[in-house]
Amino acid sequence: MTEYINLKTPLSDSDVEKLETGDKVRISGILYTARDAAHKRLVEMIESGKDLPIDLKGQLLYYVGPAPAKPGYEIGPAGPTTSYRMDTYTPTFIKMGLKGTIGKGGRSEEVIEAMKEYKAVYLAAVGGAAALIAKRIKKVRIIAFEDLGPEAIRELEVENFPAIVVNDTKGNDLYKTGSDKYKIPS
Amino acid sequence: MRQINTEEITDTIEKICVDANYNLGDDLVVSLQNALNKEESPLGKEVIAQILENAEIGKNEQVPVCQDTGFAVVFVEIGQEVIIEGQSLQEAINEGVRRGYKNGYLRKSIVKSPLDRVNTGDNTPAVIHTDIVPDDKLKITFIAKGGGCENMSRTAMLTPAQGRNGVIDFVVNTVKDAGANPCPPIIVGVGLGGTFEYVTLLSKKAILRPVGSHNKDNNTANLEADLLEEINKLGIGPQGFGGKITALAVHVETYPCHIASLPVAVNIECHSHRPKSIVI
Numbered sequence: 001m002t003e004y005i006n007l008k009t010p011l012s013d014s015d016v017e018k019l020e021t022g023d024k025v026r027i028s029g030i031l032y033t034a035r036d037a038a039h040k041r042l043v044e045m046i047e048s049g050k051d052l053p054i055d056l057k058g059q060l061l062y063y064v065g066p067a068p069a070k071p072g073y074e075i076g077p078a079g080p081t082t083s084y085r086m087d088t089y090t091p092t093f094i095k096m097g098l099k100g101t102i103g104k105g106g107r108s109e110e111v112i113e114a115m116k117e118y119k120a121v122y123l124a125a126v127g128g129a130a131a132l133i134a135k136r137i138k139k140v141r142i143i144a145f146e147d148l149g150p151e152a153i154r155e156l157e158v159e160n161f162p163a164i165v166v167n168d169t170k171g172n173d174l175y176k177t178g179s180d181k182y183k184i185p186s
Numbered sequence: 187m188r189q190i191n192t193e194e195i196t197d198t199i200e201k202i203c204v205d206a207n208y209n210l211g212d213d214l215v216v217s218l219q220n221a222l223n224k225e226e227s228p229l230g231k232e233v234i235a236q237i238l239e240n241a242e243i244g245k246n247e248q249v250p251v252c253q254d255t256g257f258a259v260v261f262v263e264i265g266q267e268v269i270i271e272g273q274s275l276q277e278a279i280n281e282g283v284r285r286g287y288k289n290g291y292l293r294k295s296i297v298k299s300p301l302d303r304v305n306t307g308d309n310t311p312a313v314i315h316t317d318i319v320p321d322d323k324l325k326i327t328f329i330a331k332g333g334g335c336e337n338m339s340r341t342a343m344l345t346p347a348q349g350r351n352g353v354i355d356f357v358v359n360t361v362k363d364a365g366a367n368p369c370p371p372i373i374v375g376v377g378l379g380g381t382f383e384y385v386t387l388l389s390k391k392a393i394l395r396p397v398g399s400h401n402k403d404n405n406t407a408n409l410e411a412d413l414l415e416e417i418n419k420l421g422i423g424p425q426g427f428g429g430k431i432t433a434l435a436v437h438v439e440t441y442p443c444h445i446a447s448l449p450v451a452v453n454i455e456c457h458s459h460r461p462k463s464i465v466i
Contacts, residue, residue, distance in 0.1 A: 022229075065253060065254075065295075066253050067250050067253045067255055068291045068292075070249060076291060076293070077250045077252060077253040079252055079253050079254075081334060104334075104425065105366045105367035105426065106366055124366070124426075124427075126233055126237070126425055127369040127425060127456070128251065128369050128456060128457055129240040130240065130252045130254075131243040131244050131247070131250070131251055132240040135243075148305070149294060149305050149307070150253075150295070151305075164229070174427060174428075175365060175427075177428070178423060178429070179365075179428050180428075181227075181421065182226070182421035182430060183419065183420060184421065
């Protein structure tokens with residue numbers, strides 16, 4: 001259980017195409033944070049023809065709203081939030097070259113289809129393991145929407161950030177295969 | 187009559203908001219350790235081990251275990267022989283939340299208007315439930331309720347004909363539909379009976395019982411056991427990656443109900459279960 005695939009952002013199509021449902025990855029490089037309110041604003045900017053504060057090509061979006069950092073810490077606890085709330089926005093970003101998203105919980109058919117078509121993956125981090133995950137975040141910088149507080153877009157520099165592949169580029173889904181394996185018919 | 191000043195209430199709330207978010211209860215930790223032993227999925231085991239390691243970091247470094255430090259939900263049992271002096275009880279509680287969330291480096295997760303969605307900046311207001319009880323004490327119970335699991339909770343008004351099986355189907359299907367979203371392994375609080383609004387409150391109170399405790403009524407305790415068994419047959423497992431342990435516990439609280447009704451509510455609680463109580 002210790003075989004990890006190391007990923008270094010930004011990612012190419014071939015980086016994500018070799019990933020398979022259930023693979024454990026360790027990510028190093030940059031992650032951009034965005035959750036509900038930031039997604040809404042980004043899509044509004046796209047619709048009104050404005051430039052985005054981040055270039056999504058080859059990047060990973062991490063669905064997180066960190067807690068404030070205590071003195072001596074770079075960032076407060078920073079575990080994933082539930083992803084389905086971002087489903088309506090995600091295909092737009094994937095079409096723009098986003099290579100993956102990190103959160104927890106299942107995605108819609110539309111998101112899974114977009115990932116197949118445009119080569120992107122969905123990764124899960126362990127929800128609630130927020131203090132543990134924060135230790136893999138080395139640097140944090142607010143990039144946009146500072147007024148949103150925990151929902152601002154942040155650039156995180158991460159080292160060996162742990163995640164697991166839920167949806168690969170072939171349309172497989174760990175949440176289905178995993179529960180099917182352990183399900184007991186009543 | 188016994189007098190209690192609201193300053194003492196504010197100080198208590200400030201303290202328990204932080205304590206609840208940093209230090210998980212022993213009942214929860216023991217339940218997670220048992221789950222680690224019972225889980226058969228290697229990935230599921232790994233997840234539970236990480237959750238336990240995370241709990242240790244919270245305790246040792248005095249930091250929140252989860253970034254979602256919750257909606258502050260406060261239950262106050264007010265002894266009928268107590269006089270509360272000072273400001274309003276509501277303001278005293280909110281001031282405690284305000285201080286706790288600021289001084290404890292907890293996330294501010296509350297928006298002022300559900301549709302305009304501007305953050306209040308201090309995690310107030312709290313949701314406050316009061317009960318009058320026959321003594322001269324004040325019992326405050328705080329729970330940091332995460333948004334992800336709260337979103338997966340459901341209420342239904344079943345028919346009496348649907349009975350026990352109908353209740354089991356509704357609870358199990360609620361957990362099934364929630365899947366990986368509410369951060370399993372979860373604690374399932376079930377309210378049964380009462381009215382539309384009261385059954386939901388019962389389901390939240392059910393969560394507050396020590397993890398894995400049984401209802402004192404035998405029939406209800408049997409229902410809890412059957413629900414836990416059915417839920418853990420779903421195979422969802424820790425974080426939804428597949429496994430035997432989808433729920434750590436099911437707690438059911440009941441109340442009499444109308445001859446026409448069978449209300450049932452399911453309040454789902456994530457594994458970052460953070461209640462704390464203090465008696466003044």
